[in-house]
Amino acid sequence: MADPDRFSLAEVLESFKKCLSDEGEILQEHYLEGWKGLVKFMSSLGSAFSFISNDAVTKIQILEDYRSGVNGQKYLTIQSMVKYEVDNELVDLTKRGDHWDSGCRTLLRLHRALRWLQLFLEKLRVASDNSKTSVLCTEAYQDVLAKYHPWIIRKAATVAFYMLPSRANFFEVMNMGPTEKVVAILGEALPVVAKTYDITEDLYSQHGLLDLP
Ligand code: 1Q0
Numbered sequence: 001m002a003d004p005d006r007f008s009l010a011e012v013l014e015s016f017k018k019c020l021s022d023e024g025e026i027l028q029e030h031y032l033e034g035w036k037g038l039v040k041f042m043s044s045l046g047s048a049f050s051f052i053s054n055d056a057v058t059k060i061q062i063l064e065d066y067r068s069g070v071n072g073q074k075y076l077t078i079q080s081m082v083k084y085e086v087d088n089e090l091v092d093l094t095k096r097g098d099h100w101d102s103g104c105r106t107l108l109r110l111h112r113a114l115r116w117l118q119l120f121l122e123k124l125r126v127a128s129d130n131s132k133t134s135v136l137c138t139e140a141y142q143d144v145l146a147k148y149h150p151w152i153i154r155k156a157a158t159v160a161f162y163m164l165p166s167r168a169n170f171f172e173v174m175n176m177g178p179t180e181k182v183v184a185i186l187g188e189a190l191p192v193v194a195k196t197y198d199i200t201e202d203l204y205s206q207h208g209l210l211d212l213p
Contacts, residue, residue: 007037007040007041007044007174007175008174008175008176009041009174009175009176009185010175010176010185011037012034012038012041013034013185013192013193015030015031015033015034015037016030016031016034016189016192016193016196017189017192018030018033019034019196020192020195020196020199021077024199025077025078025079025080026078026079026196026199026200027076027077028063028067028075028076028078028081029067031078031196032060032063032064035056035060035110038056038117039053039056039057039060041173045163045164045165046163048159051156051160052157052160056110059106059107059109059110062101062103062106063103063106066103071084075103078107078199078200078203081103081104081107082104082203082204082207082209085099085102085103086104086209090102090103091104091105091212092105092212092213093208093209093213095213096213100213102212104209105212105213107200108204108212111197111200111201111204112144112145112148113145114196114200115144115145115197116140116141116145117193118190118193118194119139119140119143119144120136120137120140121186121190121193122186122190123139123140124136124167124170125183125186125187129167129168129179130166130167132166132167133164133165133166133167133170134161134162134163134164137161137164138158138161141157141158
């Protein structure tokens, strides 16, 4: 029987596949399920990563609370959430105020991290067996996420990345069998992650939400 506490990359990637509807809508239930799976993985990496997983957990919880709240129906998809919060002026657009924890700004943080994930997994996919995951992870972080973080977070993240296991060990934790299989699954799943990212990016761009404080 599958161990519910054991990370499975296949399950995470499956959630990201499921989150995309045929109409191009992004279903929050599965999107957040994907993130929960990733947090599970981070928990297995030790306490150097807790400050990252704690932040991710807090953000997932904020969105889960909206989904289970009185207006839960409005939070079924990312598109419906954006429409609802923007139409009802529930988003702080220029500086943090009453709506500092809006669904839109909270999801934007995860969305930016999804780009990091996409880059990192792509680097892992094409890397050689002896490449250092700490280097791949740091490169992906510097390329797309570091610019949104203050110096202290960047420093802590870079220190944590040094603790990452080797590519081979990484693939073992991925819980998916031999390296070739992991590489194949990544190749199949990454375009779905990319599509999810692109749809969200377009949506946020159309509504001028890419720089929410
Ligand atoms: C594998 C190692 C994990 C590396 C995670 C990379 C992301 C680094 C992010 C550092 C975030 C530091 C914590 C706090 C940041 C917040 O200030 C920031 C902004 O929020 P706010 O409210 O202050 O405006 N928050 C964020 O940017 C959100 C960060 C969420 C990060 C969630 C990362 C989840 C990653 C999971 C592990 C993926 C491993 C995939 C490989 C699987 C293959 C086995």
